[in-house]
Amino acid sequence: MNPALTRPRSVLFAPGNRADLMAKLPRSTPDAVVLDLEDAVPNTPEAKAEARIITRDAARELVAAHPKLNVFVRINAPHSPYFADDLHALTPELAGVVVPKLESGADTLAVAAALAGRGLSLPIMAGLETALGVWHAHDIMAVPAVAWAYFGAEDYTTDLGGTRLSEPSGTPNLGVPNLEVLYARSRVALAARVAGVPALDIVVTRLNDDAAFLVDAAQGRALGYAGKLCIHPAQVALSHSTFGPTPADTARAR
Amino acid sequence: MNPALTRPRSVLFAPGNRADLMAKLPRSTPDAVVLDLEDAVPNTPEAKAEARIITRDAARELVAAHPKLNVFVRINAPHSPYFADDLHALTPELAGVVVPKLESGADTLAVAAALAGRGLSLPIMAGLETALGVWHAHDIMAVPAVAWAYFGAEDYTTDLGGTRLSEPSGTPNLGVPNLEVLYARSRVALAARVAGVPALDIVVTRLNDDAAFLVDAAQGRALGYAGKLCIHPAQVALSHSTFGPTPADTARAR
Amino acid sequence: MNPALTRPRSVLFAPGNRADLMAKLPRSTPDAVVLDLEDAVPNTPEAKAEARIITRDAARELVAAHPKLNVFVRINAPHSPYFADDLHALTPELAGVVVPKLESGADTLAVAAALAGRGLSLPIMAGLETALGVWHAHDIMAVPAVAWAYFGAEDYTTDLGGTRLSEPSGTPNLGVPNLEVLYARSRVALAARVAGVPALDIVVTRLNDDAAFLVDAAQGRALGYAGKLCIHPAQVALSHSTFGPTPADTARAR
Numbered sequence: 001m002n003p004a005l006t007r008p009r010s011v012l013f014a015p016g017n018r019a020d021l022m023a024k025l026p027r028s029t030p031d032a033v034v035l036d037l038e039d040a041v042p043n044t045p046e047a048k049a050e051a052r053i054i055t056r057d058a059a060r061e062l063v064a065a066h067p068k069l070n071v072f073v074r075i076n077a078p079h080s081p082y083f084a085d086d087l088h089a090l091t092p093e094l095a096g097v098v099v100p101k102l103e104s105g106a107d108t109l110a111v112a113a114a115l116a117g118r119g120l121s122l123p124i125m126a127g128l129e130t131a132l133g134v135w136h137a138h139d140i141m142a143v144p145a146v147a148w149a150y151f152g153a154e155d156y157t158t159d160l161g162g163t164r165l166s167e168p169s170g171t172p173n174l175g176v177p178n179l180e181v182l183y184a185r186s187r188v189a190l191a192a193r194v195a196g197v198p199a200l201d202i203v204v205t206r207l208n209d210d211a212a213f214l215v216d217a218a219q220g221r222a223l224g225y226a227g228k229l230c231i232h233p234a235q236v237a238l239s240h241s242t243f244g245p246t247p248a249d250t251a252r253a254r
Numbered sequence: 255m256n257p258a259l260t261r262p263r264s265v266l267f268a269p270g271n272r273a274d275l276m277a278k279l280p281r282s283t284p285d286a287v288v289l290d291l292e293d294a295v296p297n298t299p300e301a302k303a304e305a306r307i308i309t310r311d312a313a314r315e316l317v318a319a320h321p322k323l324n325v326f327v328r329i330n331a332p333h334s335p336y337f338a339d340d341l342h343a344l345t346p347e348l349a350g351v352v353v354p355k356l357e358s359g360a361d362t363l364a365v366a367a368a369l370a371g372r373g374l375s376l377p378i379m380a381g382l383e384t385a386l387g388v389w390h391a392h393d394i395m396a397v398p399a400v401a402w403a404y405f406g407a408e409d410y411t412t413d414l415g416g417t418r419l420s421e422p423s424g425t426p427n428l429g430v431p432n433l434e435v436l437y438a439r440s441r442v443a444l445a446a447r448v449a450g451v452p453a454l455d456i457v458v459t460r461l462n463d464d465a466a467f468l469v470d471a472a473q474g475r476a477l478g479y480a481g482k483l484c485i486h487p488a489q490v491a492l493s494h495s496t497f498g499p500t501p502a503d504t505a506r507a508r
Numbered sequence: 509m510n511p512a513l514t515r516p517r518s519v520l521f522a523p524g525n526r527a528d529l530m531a532k533l534p535r536s537t538p539d540a541v542v543l544d545l546e547d548a549v550p551n552t553p554e555a556k557a558e559a560r561i562i563t564r565d566a567a568r569e570l571v572a573a574h575p576k577l578n579v580f581v582r583i584n585a586p587h588s589p590y591f592a593d594d595l596h597a598l599t600p601e602l603a604g605v606v607v608p609k610l611e612s613g614a615d616t617l618a619v620a621a622a623l624a625g626r627g628l629s630l631p632i633m634a635g636l637e638t639a640l641g642v643w644h645a646h647d648i649m650a651v652p653a654v655a656w657a658y659f660g661a662e663d664y665t666t667d668l669g670g671t672r673l674s675e676p677s678g679t680p681n682l683g684v685p686n687l688e689v690l691y692a693r694s695r696v697a698l699a700a701r702v703a704g705v706p707a708l709d710i711v712v713t714r715l716n717d718d719a720a721f722l723v724d725a726a727q728g729r730a731l732g733y734a735g736k737l738c739i740h741p742a743q744v745a746l747s748h749s750t751f752g753p754t755p756a757d758t759a760r761a762r
């Protein structure tokens with residue numbers, strides 16, 4: 001495994017239907033990149049089908065041009081109508097596959113079996129972003145194919161039937177950002193440590209506010225996260241400044 | 255089930271020994287009302303016996319006068335000496351029975367069996383308000399007879415051996431109300447979602463402070479609660495403004 | 509059991525290699541004292557061996573001079589190379605043994621068996637201060653030999669791979685001390701209540717800041733802790749002022 005993947009500090013996403021943005025992913029030197037077939041692509045069979053082809057080509061070009069880049073594809077959730085076809089967008093040169101909205105150990109084993117059934121032995125980055133996913137976090141992450149996990153606060157809150165106070169919704173956040181997800185965010189980090197996988201922290205959706213990102217990242221680091229999911233290239237350097245040098249960086253510096 | 259009960263925003267309590275206050279319960283148009291034989295009635299056999307008769311009559315009159323009103327009775331806890339006799343205060347026209355201080359799935363199954371033994375098929379609103387109740391929250395709410403649940407912060411804290419910092423006790427609450435119960439309150443909301451039942455949020459004991467109630471309700475909503483337990487009619491409108499229109503309201507407005 | 513031990517408000521530590529400091533432990537009248545062979549003694553076989561002898565003598569002298577004093581020895585963790593030899597430092601006159609970094613019920617049963625194998629029936633104060641220890645908190649505390657537990661925030665955070673925001677590290681703590689360990693601290697307190705053992709709250713490492721200690725102690729009390737681990741004699745009186753009179757004090761005052 002590429003050393004940056006033992007504890008990735010930044011995982012930068014780009015829409016799986018945007019060849020231009022995917023080609024630019026390496027510029028900010030993230031520890032890993034994700035070509036996203038899920039949230040970033042419109043929820044129609046046509047859009048998903050088109051994105052699969054674009055993503056598959058983009059992944060091959062990125063790996064060819066940047067052999068050390070850790071390229072992931074995020075497929076759609078196992079219970080979505082797109083899951084089976086999304087597997088065709090996966091190729092062996094990927095560093096792994098990001099699987100959103102995993103809800104149980106059984107779910108996760110089924111995904112691993114589906115990958116194996118296609119001759120792919122890709123490690124899984126497990127998305128814990130539903131009530132069931134957070135409740136079963138340990139069982140999901142204990143599946144051997146799971147090598148990383150992330151906590152998704154927005155989807156979790158939607159599934160829970162709650163609201164995000166920290167987003168610019170006008171509701172006071174009581175002075176402490178993310179307090180409404182502190183329980184789930186802490187639980188996932190602990191379960192990840194118990195399961196022995198590094199966990200990636202929540203997306204910061206507000207862009208162009210470096211101070212807010214840094215506060216959020218400092219929270220995630222304090223709670224035990226290895227790094228952050230990033231949705232803008234500028235978030236990569238901020239993540240690296242928070243989460244510090246990788247073990248590989250430190251070894252090289254000696 | 256009355257549509258307001260699929261996700262009740264307000265559950266207004268009145269003492270089960272006060273016919274006058276129970277008769278007034280519909281005025282604030284809460285989604286559900288509770289005639290309380292537990293905390294609101296003195297802890298003596300005589301007071302409980304008298305309240306059972308008053309409550310039983312009040313329930314019948316409320317349902318007769320307001321056929322769409324969702325009327326509950328809160329009985330005393332399964333392990334209390336009043337539980338068996340309290341079952342006689344229950345009648346089939348109730349929307350359900352509120353059972354406080356449930357502590358395990360087995361407890362809850364025993365309550366459901368006791369109700370069935372009296373020919374009552376009332377759904378249960380489960381009170382999670384002890385250390386064991388919060389610890390076993392999921393098992394309790396997974397019992398099929400449980401259709402709603404509530405988290406009780408005051409009783410929980412007493413049972414835990416802790417203190418409430420948010421109450422006017424003089425101890426600083428560190429700027430964030432209810433931080434001392436954030437773990438339990440979050441855990442119950444998550445377990446409720448996993449079990450598929452709507453959860454009612456904590457009582458606000460300080461009256462005549464609308465701003466404080468609204469902050470508290472916004473927290474509860476953010477954490478995934480469907481509505482609040484109310485102990486004063488003025489809290490009902492505040493709850494509705496926080497938790498928004500019911501699915502039934504929204505359907506009607508179309 | 510000495511009445512102060514039913515719910516100890518203060519457990520004062522001294523280094524197990526410092527006879528002078530151990531002799532002074534009773535001066536601040538803590539509810540219990542701990543002669544520490546773990547963190548307070550350098551991590552070498554020689555230092556540990558020397559400390560065992562000093563500690564064993566100190567324990568005997570303390571109990572002889574203060575027959576009502578509750579004297580504990582903290583040994584090194586079960587998975588450390590010092591554990592087996594540390595058992596030789598234990599004597600029957602101790603009130604109990606503090607075992608750090610317990611990680612499972614099986615771990616804890618093995619410790620109890622090791623003590624029994626040496627003819628010692630000392631009750632255990634269980635240290636929950638790793639990811640596994642917090643995750644398995646209930647199973648550990650449900651072992652009959654466990655009579656108390658403590659939560660250790662510093663070691664927990666280190667093991668988790670997180671950071672402490674509240675320590676003078678320069679990182680903002682978002683206005684709420686200890687927010688980064690609120691989940692684990694709350695979980696341990698709840699699991700302790702469910703298991704029926706009193707829990708001791710986190711160490712305050714910053715000395716000479718009484719106000720900060722009192723805020724920290726008020727948090728711990730609110731969360732259900734019985735008292736605090738103390739690392740300086742001045743922290744004892746502050747703990748007692750927060751956690752109030754013991755049941756024994758109250759009985760005596762009548």
Ligand SMILES: [Mg+2]
Pocket residue numbers: 039100129152155
């Ligand atoms: Mg998503």
Ligand SMILES: [Mg+2]
Pocket residue numbers: 293354383406409
């Ligand atoms: Mg109550």
Ligand SMILES: [Mg+2]
Pocket residue numbers: 547608637660663
């Ligand atoms: Mg330690």
